[in-house]
Amino acid sequence: MTQETPPHPDATFRFAGKRVMVTGASRxxxxxxxxxFGRAGADLILTxxxxxxxxxxxxxxxxxxxxxxxxxxxxxxxxxVRERLGALKAIDVLINNAGVEEVRETLNVDEALWDRIVxxxxxxxxxxxxxxxxxxxxxxxxxxxxxxxxTSYVGVPTAVPYGASKxxxxxxxxxxxxxxxxxxxxxxxxxxxxxxxxxxSVFYEDPAWVEAMxxxxxxxxxxxxxxxxxxxxxxxxxxxxxxTGQSLVIDGGYLACI
Numbered sequence: 001m002t003q004e005t006p007p008h009p010d011a012t013f014r015f016a017g018k019r020v021m022v023t024g025a026s027r028x029x030x031x032x033x034x035x036x037f038g039r040a041g042a043d044l045i046l047t048x049x050x051x052x053x054x055x056x057x058x059x060x061x062x063x064x065x066x067x068x069x070x071x072x073x074x075x076x077x078x079x080x081v082r083e084r085l086g087a088l089k090a091i092d093v094l095i096n097n098a099g100v101e102e103v104r105e106t107l108n109v110d111e112a113l114w115d116r117i118v119x120x121x122x123x124x125x126x127x128x129x130x131x132x133x134x135x136x137x138x139x140x141x142x143x144x145x146x147x148x149x150x151t152s153y154v155g156v157p158t159a160v161p162y163g164a165s166k167x168x169x170x171x172x173x174x175x176x177x178x179x180x181x182x183x184x185x186x187x188x189x190x191x192x193x194x195x196x197x198x199x200x201s202v203f204y205e206d207p208a209w210v211e212a213m214x215x216x217x218x219x220x221x222x223x224x225x226x227x228x229x230x231x232x233x234x235x236x237x238x239x240x241x242x243x244t245g246q247s248l249v250i251d252g253g254y255l256a257c258i
Contacts, residue, residue, distance in 0.1 A: 047098065076120055147190060
């Protein structure tokens with residue numbers, strides 16, 4: 001029997017005919033990644049808490065000729081996640097991105113803040129993955145890329161709930177990868193370093209912080225959102241067909257030298 005030759009990696013970053021879901025796609029990293037997959041030919045399912053905030057992202061993707069579906073999903077609501085995502089046709093790729101953060105001195109963290117961050121970033125991400133994976137199983141498999149963080153690896157003052165949730169994302173990624181590999185579902189993660197988004201803009205408003213953080217990055221600059229696209233598409237594509245349970249840190253070398 002002739003063994004089938006796998007596609008050359010150069011061909012695997014084309015997502016024409018693929019259905020890619022991006023959560024938290026209305027802004028920041030989610031919007032940037034949705035745009036990257038749209039340029040690569042994918043059709044998109046976009047989620048956010050408020051579907052109206054997805055309008056600009058959806059308009060840009062439709063102008064590329066992509067089919068776009070927008071869903072209002074608050075992933076803290078497990079029943080809503082199961083109902084709305086469970087009704088979808090099978091997804092080929094899930095970019096499990098939606099998340100929140102609020103900088104606060106740890107002695108002032110209350111239960112409401114802890115629950116809002118951890119329920120969105122970790123609990124919600126799990127139940128989104130669970131709902132999408134149920135469809136992937138009957139569809140021959142798929143790829144999930146979770147959003148971890150530098151705070152998955154190092155402690156950051158005033159970011160304890162966020163760091164706890166993102167550390168949990170790494171554990172979740174490994175456990176799901178081990179369990180779902182036999183079903184054809186690969187689960188990996190990316191861990192962005194410092195990237196300017198609406199969520200992190202508070203830091204960037206401080207020139208001294210920007211200067212100090214840039215000095216700690218060997219590549220001499222902070223991240224640009226387009227820097228995340230290649231690694232994410234790699235993990236979502238057949239170029240990484242023998243990878244699961246891994247996390248790629250995208251930080252300009254920051255973690256390598258602390």
